[in-house]
Amino acid sequence: MLKFRLVLVFSFIALFSFAQKGKIDGIVLDAVSKEPVPFANVVVAGTQIGASTDIDGKFTIKEVPFGYQKLEVSVVGYERKITNDVYVTQNQSPYIEINLNKTSTQLKEVTITSSAFDKPAESPVSLQTIGVEEIERNPGSNRDVSRVIQSLPGVTSTPSFRNDILIRGGAPNENQFYIDGVETPVINHFQTQGSSGGPVGILNANLLQKVNLYTGAFPSNRGGALSSVLEIEQKEGNKEALHLRGNIGASEVGLAVDGPIGEKTTYNISARQSYLQFLFQALRLPFLPTFNDGQFKIKHKFNEKNQITFVGLGAIDQFRLNESVNDGLDPNDPDDAETIEENNYTLGNIPINEQYNYTIGAVYKHFEENSFQTVVVSRNALNNSAYKYQDNDESDPSKKILDYNSTESENKMRFENTIRKNSWKVNMGVNLENARYTNSTFDRIATPQGSITRNFESDLTVNKYGIFGQISRPVLNARLDLSFGFRLDGNDYNSEMQNPLNQFSPRFSASYSLTDRWSINFNTGRYHQLPAYTALGFSNSDGTLINKERLKYIQSDHVVAGVQYNPDSKTKITVEGFYKFYRQYPFSLSDSISLANLGADFGVIGNGPIASTNKGRAYGAEFLIQRKAKKGLFGILSYTYVRSEFQDVNGDYVPSSWDAKHILTLTAGKKFKNNWQVGLKWRFVGGLPYTPYDVQASALKENWNVRGAGLPDYSRLNERRLSNFQQLDLRVDKTWYFKKWSLNLYFDIQNAYNFKAEQQDNFNVEQNANGEPVTDPNDPSRYELYRIDNEAGTVLPTLGVIFDI
Template sequence: MKYVYCLLFYTGFLSSLHAQTSLTQTVRGRVSDKESKFPLVGATVQILNATADGLGTATDSLGRYRLPNVPVGRRTVKISLIGYKEALLNNIIVDAGRETILDVDLEEAITELASVTVKAQRTGDARNEMAVVSARQFTVDEADRYAGSRGEPARMASNFAGVQGADDSRNDIVIRGNSPGGVLWRVEGISVPNPNHFAIAGTTGGSVSIISNKMLANSDFFTGAFPAEYGNGIAGVFDLRLRNGNNEKHQRSLQFGFLGTEAALEGPLSRKTGSSYFVTYRYANLWLFKKAGIDIGTQALPRYQDASFRFNFPLKNNAKLSFWGFGGTSTIDLLISEQEVTDRNIFGQNDRDQYYTARMGVAGITYEKPLNRKTFVRLTLAESGTVQDAYHNYLFFQNGADGLPVVENNRYKITGKAPILDYRFSETKTSLAGAVNHKFSSRSTLRAGLIGDLYSFNFIDSARVVTPVPNAPTQLGPWLTRWDSRQSAVLLQPYVQWRVNLADRLTLSAGLTSLYFSLNKNSYSPAEPRLGLSWDLPNRQKLSFAAGLHSQIQPTYTYFYGADLHKNRQYLNSDVGLTKSWHYVTSYDRLLGRNMRLKIEAYYQKLFDVPIEEQQSSFSILNTGAGFSRIFPGKLVNKGTGRNYGAELTLEKFFSDGYYFLVTGSLFDAKYKGSDGVLRNTDFNGKYAFNAVFAKEFTFGRTSLNLGAKFTAIGGRWYGPVDEARSQAAQDIVYQSASRNTLQFPDYRRFDLKVDYKINRTRLTHTIAVDLVNILGIQNILTLSYAPQPDGTFIKREYQLGFLPVFYYRVDF
């Protein structure tokens, strides 16, 4: 870490050489009606904590405003207009290297009383006004400043109540005990494939996010009972919004760090029309970890790159047309034949060389137009695709007289290789989403829409059965085709959602949606009601309740498993229906002073029609969706059940007086029943989760220093006794089905620190940051793996990542 300290000293020394004159930057943007998106004229925009006088202005006929000469630092922006609820945006970062652009939506007030004033950013309310509970708006700054988040939305969300990470090496998240596979990712109103590098079919996470946080505008995150427009998800929703580039000034951002070399460019295409561009590119630098001797769980070198773009064109009558997209590719070769016996390999099996490549991309067009002061329409057309390509070579180890593998020079002696697995899963999707928002009055708003997806599947997979023979070479069976599918299907989701203020302090949000998947007759949910009620109480308190029925299709590759298992080439699970879930949530919210919030939520989730195996077993789809492995179940039927319940607490101090903190705690229980009828813990039933996040900012003229810390404590994952005979036959860990999830790994603990040092110069901002993940090097158990050892044992405990320093240097200009 010496070079990090040297860089901090060097940049601090440079900053001291410049005169301590105040640096300023422009803050500008647009103010619109929240429901109709119509521009608001005459809204007052003020900087409340600036040192200069007269920092205020009003919006013009297009709703635009401009505040030049705003001193750099963290500022509070107040937006007000007669007849609308006031918005107060705190913790707005103004840097010398780039303009700060704030587009704000104001909600029309029922009455013009001070009692209805809304401090929008301080309450953490979602952008989606139809959401009542279990919803939170998050900013790019939150993804950047939370220690251990590595600048990613998913890892940032693991700080929130009811949310926990599934694996240090991946960004899957577990919401209220649900499988990570139950999370829905949406961008610009459409669902998108897993937007992460090294993604595996059926999962929603990966090692590194493909979406650059530089592209994100303020977005929403839901943990349950979400509104009707969100279908095909039973655990949670990321509803991401992409921001436009600066339409007046060209700006650049260059970043170099352990996770990659990045470049972001934005600026005007035409200053006359207000059109803009925004493009990013990143290439992995993970070789730096290996060079520095930092353990990332494998000796293999993961490689990835990604890019994104957005071109925005304002049209007549306040309409907008945007072309956008993002995508990435990732590759890793796990070569057991080249590693030493003592090398770690938590990502693959220890009996083969594995070659893996994953690609993902989305490109779309979005059209938005306020038809009048009451009606707004939005249309998005997109094309997306994913590919996972893998090839495995089985290794023949030379065994000694004792029957154990021979070790020479700390390497297993290998006598040969043979291909054992080859698969390519490809899935493309054409998506169309249309929505109309109509405001009947200040009390009542209706939103209706339709989301349609046309899927095309191309799943090919062949493998050979491994048959160990005592005191003889392992036998490889003939090739068996497990997947061979080229099919298509349509997913349709119409919805309607109505929000009405029944009284000045009582709000009702009611909706209805439906889900139809054309692959089979069982994948149809004709009516899914959603209901939310919110009651504002005196002394800045609020009570809320929400309930709803949710459903989700299965991981698409599971429908087509078993092409050769029956000679008539029937797929085992082509007729499996939807997983369904009832959500019930109640919450209590109170503002404590001007900058602190207390929130308590309790929930109950009833899962039914869950796919389980037809033959008696402990299998359930609720335990899948995390890690780097696919599933290979037998015949599935929708007869499983599950239930999750718990209570969550959030105590949050918003950034003021130079510091903030977030403390969250969850107590929960998540259980399920397989076809054997036994009520068991799910794999993700940690029972509790606790997070404490704190950060303090010190300012020194043109420079600032942020120190952040995070402590996490989570109950351990569940597993069961190993079936040793079947494990040795399969050369993989096989658990005893009858006693599944009766044992629990020790609790998970992690302490992170983050140091962020920023230097503002004229039209230039330097940022140096280091995120010290698991700084205490605590060994947390990940899983059990099959790894034959010279002493005759083959069960090995694999541990999560240890100490991981994530460093980057960024310059904005």
């Protein structure tokens, strides 16, 4: 019956749709000087539909098929280029600015061809690019960038519902994010402080244009990354008319509006409201999250040589417990009894958490004949609060377990000068930053010896500074691209960090073109990252920063080498090997564990006594076949073999929590006639290591009363391993184009064959008939515990709607 109704709805809508074609307007400019490029040939990729630019570099292409299209641009003296996706409908005629780079003054012996894949001289390896259509229609990702990139090589996915980005065996705190050039520390709702993951992304796909993921070979103007840099490019607003896009997805409803403000300014603004709390309540889950977020981009052109862009991103996250979750359940029914047991366990250990965060920034660019200057000014802030009472009894102050409130704020300025002359490319600049961190903590913590209490307040201000440069040039008749870069970073936290020479970070890249299709690529570099503010600002009860003389920048040395083969302009095949060696990694003195093993759980990472004494290594190989949409078929097949090891308390290397060994992902899609599209994503990840619980320490009454969960036995760090994880996601899209609007309906199924992923077993306390905890008959200081099997995975179908007006 449901199938019949869906077919009826789709057929009814089809009666009002019609086949028609639209147009694309745009301008072709020199990437450096911003001078118009006349008489360039611009065609819709894969077709004969096109136009030439006029004397002012402008063009109009008519009779363009509806949907996502790419443009291919060629003109003498410039590199051929394939653009990002643009979306064409009856009511939306996109305006696209295409920037071309001049060709080398030397003539290449190999043929110059356009490609849908970027390979800059600074990063000839470990760079993957995904366009807006791949973001919009990636199966099982709910249009969330953090989930979409799990299709790419080196990215570990987990069976949990979190968005932790785990790259080549690195921890989730080792990543940096940029939106239109503005550094953006927080991109997830309910983010783990001191790390980067959370359950749902903040970025709205309605505003996104392209994403670059660097898993190595980071450009020198992107500091603070150890495992990856994620560069996000947003769409510009429509220059001609108001445009609206709305969506209803798996967890939220959203609306985006873009259009012109006069002749020189465009805007693109979005807002989203979640309805997860209603869904979770209907599913009888013990917690009810709510989130709201907003995002904007405003671009103003003073003239052809000067422009400024304003960007912003913010979120408000609220979380409460569903204490009536078990109402109406029958404890004598086996299924209900299992649900009650799981709900009570969660209610016993999860705190109530609220967050808000924002990033705002301005990017000013001035263009000259052979150079352009960029000034970026921004501010970001995160407020994180959480509290918990034993038995969730807020009426009794003596039962308070946790009362945490912390803020992080940063004011940043970065200046860059980019010069392109003849075959040389030079980028150099400086960055300055003022950061403030405050923390008020009352926390009762479980330890193998019993519970302890941390009660302190801290207020930390840190001033940071850096200088960077990168120079690139082709040689050997432009067959060999060479690039050398460096960074110097420092701050006034302590004397070790104050000297930027201690954080000297050189890097070198080379790419040799064997033919027009084959190339050999290499990069090596040293990268530094400041430890989290939670570690920098941890203090004792009198406000003394006890980690101040023990912390240093984290250091990571990378070596990456590989081969790339491009059978055609839309297909890429790569093989890469990588090695990363870590020094000065933060090590918890209270838990005797490297922080490299933490970060993929809720809470706070690094809020304790820490020393920069740990070492680690990650190494492996990657294989990738990526095909952009060609004849309706597109896909990514990637395999990564990775090993990740960090020292334990004895200085021995043991597998880290991200030692997946094998990561295999297949993402594929096919476009059919009448605007139908189907896609699938299948993932296989080797079982991750985990640390077993210390059952005796967990059972201590004073520990269980404050933790409500098992206590890891870090003397047995990661000595066990979960079973392998796999998952199949499916998606079907159908789009209708009407006279004034368009409609996209999609049906998405996560975990289509209901794979049950093994998780670490939990423990809970036995209760008597009155619901009171049972004391161990052999030890009155302990409760009697029992084991709870723990699995993750269920079929999650979603019917989504996207409309454009």
